Amino acid sequence: MSFGPHLLLAFLEGMVQASVLTLTALGLSLVFGVMRVVNVAHGEFFMLGAVSAWWIASLAAGHPAVGFVAALIGAPLIVGAVALAAERLVLRRLDYNPEATIVATIGLLFILQQAALTFFGADARPVQAPFSYRIVFPWFGWSGYKLFVIAAAGAMLIAVWLVLTRTRIGLVMRATQFDRETAQAFGIRVDRVYAGVFAAGAMLAAVAAVLIVPISQAHYLMGLDPLLLSFIVVIIGGLGSLKGTVIAALVIGLSDGMISVFFSPTLAKILGTLLVALVLVVRPGGLVGGQSR
Amino acid sequence: MLAIEGLDCFYGDVQVLRGLTLSVAPGETLCLTGRNGAGKTTLMKAIMGLVRARAGRIVLDGTEISALPPDRVPKAGVGYVPQGRRLFSELTVRENLEIGLMARGRGKPALEAAIALFPVLAERMGQRSGTLSGGEQQMLAMARALCLEPKLLLLDEPTEGLMPSMIAAIRQSVAALKATGVSVILVEQRVEAVLDAVDRVAFLENGQLRETVSAEAIRADRSLIDRYVGIGH
Numbered sequence: 004m005s006f007g008p009h010l011l012l013a014f015l016e017g018m019v020q021a022s023v024l025t026l027t028a029l030g031l032s033l034v035f036g037v038m039r040v041v042n043v044a045h046g047e048f049f050m051l052g053a054v055s056a057w058w059i060a061s062l063a064a065g066h067p068a069v070g071f072v073a074a075l076i077g078a079p080l081i082v083g084a085v086a087l088a089a090e091r092l093v094l095r096r097l098d099y100n101p102e103a104t105i106v107a108t109i110g111l112l113f114i115l116q117q118a119a120l121t122f123f124g125a126d127a128r129p130v131q132a133p134f135s136y137r138i139v140f141p142w143f144g145w146s147g148y149k150l151f152v153i154a155a156a157g158a159m160l161i162a163v164w165l166v167l168t169r170t171r172i173g174l175v176m177r178a179t180q181f182d183r184e185t186a187q188a189f190g191i192r193v194d195r196v197y198a199g200v201f202a203a204g205a206m207l208a209a210v211a212a213v214l215i216v217p218i219s220q221a222h223y224l225m226g227l228d229p230l231l232l233s234f235i236v237v238i239i240g241g242l243g244s245l246k247g248t249v250i251a252a253l254v255i256g257l258s259d260g261m262i263s264v265f266f267s268p269t270l271a272k273i274l275g276t277l278l279v280a281l282v283l284v285v286r287p288g289g290l291v292g293g294q295s296r
Numbered sequence: 297m298l299a300i301e302g303l304d305c306f307y308g309d310v311q312v313l314r315g316l317t318l319s320v321a322p323g324e325t326l327c328l329t330g331r332n333g334a335g336k337t338t339l340m341k342a343i344m345g346l347v348r349a350r351a352g353r354i355v356l357d358g359t360e361i362s363a364l365p366p367d368r369v370p371k372a373g374v375g376y377v378p379q380g381r382r383l384f385s386e387l388t389v390r391e392n393l394e395i396g397l398m399a400r401g402r403g404k405p406a407l408e409a410a411i412a413l414f415p416v417l418a419e420r421m422g423q424r425s426g427t428l429s430g431g432e433q434q435m436l437a438m439a440r441a442l443c444l445e446p447k448l449l450l451l452d453e454p455t456e457g458l459m460p461s462m463i464a465a466i467r468q469s470v471a472a473l474k475a476t477g478v479s480v481i482l483v484e485q486r487v488e489a490v491l492d493a494v495d496r497v498a499f500l501e502n503g504q505l506r507e508t509v510s511a512e513a514i515r516a517d518r519s520l521i522d523r524y525v526g527i528g529h
Contacts, residue, residue, distance in 0.1 A: 171398075178384045178395050185382045188344050189444070190370040190399030 008142035013264035014257070019149045019218070021256025022156030023211045027229045028236035028252045029163060029245065030207035036243030037180040037200045039101055040094060043108040045208055046230025047115035048082050052209025053221035054119050055081045057128040068133035071217070078213050079206040085115070086205035090198050099197065112226075119223040132217035152214045159210060160249065167245070176200060180243065232259065235275045239282050241289025250291065297322040297479050298343075298448055303352035303362075305335075305342050305503075312338045314503040315352065320448065325470060325480040327511075329487050329525055330500035336483045337379055339500070340452045343481075344376050345369045356448060370399040375446030379453045379483070381437040385426030389417055389436055392425050396443030410439040413469055431462030438469060449473065452483045455490070467493045487514065487521050499525075 031045045055078035060070030089111055097103040136147030167173035179186045179196045187193050208229070212221075219225070236255050240247030255275055262271035282289065298320040305313040312335045320326050328336050341347040343354055345366035354362040361369050370376070375396075384392055393407055411418050414435040420428060425436055434454055441449060451470070455463045470493040473480055484490050487497055491511055498508045499520075507520075514520050 171394075174387070174391055174394060175398070177387060177391075181384045181386055182382055184346055185378060185384070186395075187366040188346065188370060188376045188378070189395050189440075190367050191395075192367050 005142075008140070009264075010261075011140070012143055012145070013261040015145060015149065016264055017257035017260025018153050019215075020260035020263075021253045022153045023215045024229070024232050024236060024256040024259075025249055025252035026156050026159055026211035026214075027208045028233040028240075028248050029160070030204035030211075031233045032237045032240065032243060032245060032248040033207070034201055034204035035237065036245065037176055038094075038099055038197050040099055040104045040201070041101065041108070042201075042204070043105060043230070044089070044111035044115060045108075045204070045233060046226030046228070047112050047119075048086060048205035048226075049208040049212045049229045050119060050221075050223060050226035051085060051115055052078045052082050052212030053130075053216040053225060054123050054128070054223065055209070056213040056216050057130050057221040058123070060130045061128075066133075067131035070131070071133035071213075074130065074216075075210070075213050079209040082209035083202040083206040087198055087202045090201040094201065095194065095197070116223055116226070123221075123223065125223065127220040127222040129220050130216045146218075148217060152218070155214055156211070159207070163207070164245075172199070231272070232256075232275065235279050237289075238279050239290060241291045244289060244291045247289050247291030251289075297324070297357060298481075299355045300339075300343075301352050301355070303339075303342060303354065304350045305338055305347050306350055307338075307347075312347075312503050313342065316500075316503065316505055317352075318498060318505055318508075320479050320481060322479055323474065323477045324496065325474050325482060325494045327487055327490055327494040327497045328481055328483045328500060329485060329497060329521075330506075331525060332485075334500040335503040336500055337452055338503075340376070340378075340450045340481070340483060343369070343374060343448075343450060370444055370446075373400070373444075373447035375441035375444045375449045377434075377437045377441045377449070377451045377454060379456065381433050383425040383433055383437055383440070385424070387425060388422055389425050389428070390421040392436055392440050393417075393443050396440035399444050402445060406443050406445050409445075410442040413442065413472060414439050431458055431465065434458060434462070434466060435469075438466075442473075446478060448479045448481070450481050450483075453485070454482070455484065455486060463489050470494075485525060487525065488518075491515065497521075499523075 027049055031042060034040055034042050056074035059074040059077045063070035063073050093107050094104055097107055132148040134148060138145045138147050138150060167176065175191055175196055179191060179193055183193055232255060236251045237248055240251030259271040259275060262274060300316060300318045303313050303316040304311065330336055338347055342349055345364060349362045353360050356372055356374065359372055361372050364372065384395065397403060397406060416432060417436055417439055428436060454466050467490055470480060470482060470490065482490060482494060491514060494511050496508055496510055497514055499506045509520060
């Protein structure tokens with residue numbers, strides 16, 4: 004294959020990676036932005052989403068699309084419920100103390116990982132794509148499902164943006180993000196906002212996982228890569244900045260995907276980590292730093 | 297209206313309010329003053345439930361608001377304009393006012409009443425609040441609190457950092473509020489700047505109420521201010 008088509012293929016693969024990463028990192032950024040909690044277990048919510056998707060799809064009979072749609076609805080709900088329980092039982096009891104919650108979410112990471120190993124086993128589990136349409140370019144064929152992943156992630160991003168900017172709950176979340184104490188002084192139930200945001204952040208990771216699992220399979224150790232990449236994205240984009248997160252996720256996802264196609268996935272991770280170091284030295288607040296009290 | 301009885305508040309092990317007792321009558325405007333660290337802002341936060349009382353109680357119209365969680369206090373009818381205004385500066389003027397309406401406002405009528413007091417805000421509805429001038433920010437902070445339709449309004453140093461013309465505008469607003477029957481506690485170090493708009497002045501020292509005197513008494517004897525707030529207040 005000549006360079007041009009090879010570049011196109013790398014770009015398309017990068018866009019799939021970027022789409023899934025944007026959703027995952029958005030969840031992490033939302034949780035940090037509003038709650039100031041660094042959720043080290045975020046990748047495990049991604050893993051739990053993928054494993055739940057496999058479990059739900061394996062229960063569904065008939066056309067693969069039935070199982071996939073059931074997983075797309077059911078897996079985020081399961082993950083959201085687990086996140087809600089973790090918020091109530093762990094984070095709230097620690098009064099969302101930034102240092103204590105880091106340690107607590109590390110513990111949560113291991114609990115979720117080992118629970119997945121215990122109940123679902125160590126094998127990688129496939130989930131069938133809902134359809135097998137193939138896009139035929141003059142130089143290569145490409146999975147139509149991957150195009151669906153990009154479109155679905157784009158639709159989710161628009162939905163999240165609309166919720167944040169056009170709805171009452173979005174306004175409450177933004178006010179809480181900016182100043183928790185003043186939000187309370189205007190009758191906002193900050194504890195409820197935190198619970199909702201933590202669940203929503205985990206559900207975004209779960210949706211990303213359901214979308215990617217027909218391509219990459221579900222596995223109990225699959226949460227570490229998305230966690231690392233999400234942290235890279237959130238640091239580069241600016242902690243708590245949703246706009247920065249989306250921009251950084253597209254840059255990192257695309258470059259990760261393209262470098263992986265042209266060179267190797269390891270080089271992509273090395274370059275991503277170097278970029279984080281550079282941003283931390285030159286612009287510690289990130290490229291589009293958020294503001295809060 | 298508001299009765300504070302034997303209030304003790306702490307930051308960690310440091311006691312800030314010591315058995316403070318104070319009352320505000322319906323429709324009364326009370327100026328709370330004292331030196332830095334006297335406990336004025338802590339008292340405001342204690343009324344809002346943002347600093348919990350270890351002893352004593354705060355009662356508003358028969359409801360013990362010191363027993364309520366912080367998010368229930370505004371619903372009981374207390375509006376708060378914090379020191380430094382603390383607007384949601386990334387949000388627009390309209391969004392800040394919407395936050396004010398959420399707790400107990402009647403929607404459009406409450407918004408219109410707040411805007412009527414500060415008409416300049418009507419021209420700035422779509423503007424990000426962080427880009428307003430200091431005076432406009434103070435007006436927005438007051439309008440946001442008034443959207444709650446409070447029975448009691450707490451104003452913490454509303455003239456801080458404002459130019460004289462803006463201070464006069466804020467003083468007029470406080471006087472206009474009095475006409476609506478809202479009770480006001482106004483924290484202010486520059487008592488003379490607001491003396492015409494208040495009924496009584498309460499002097500705080502080391503977390504205790506030292507004296508409460510009428511505005512008329514202070515007009516007659518200005519040395520009272522120097523005694524509790526210091527020369528060059």
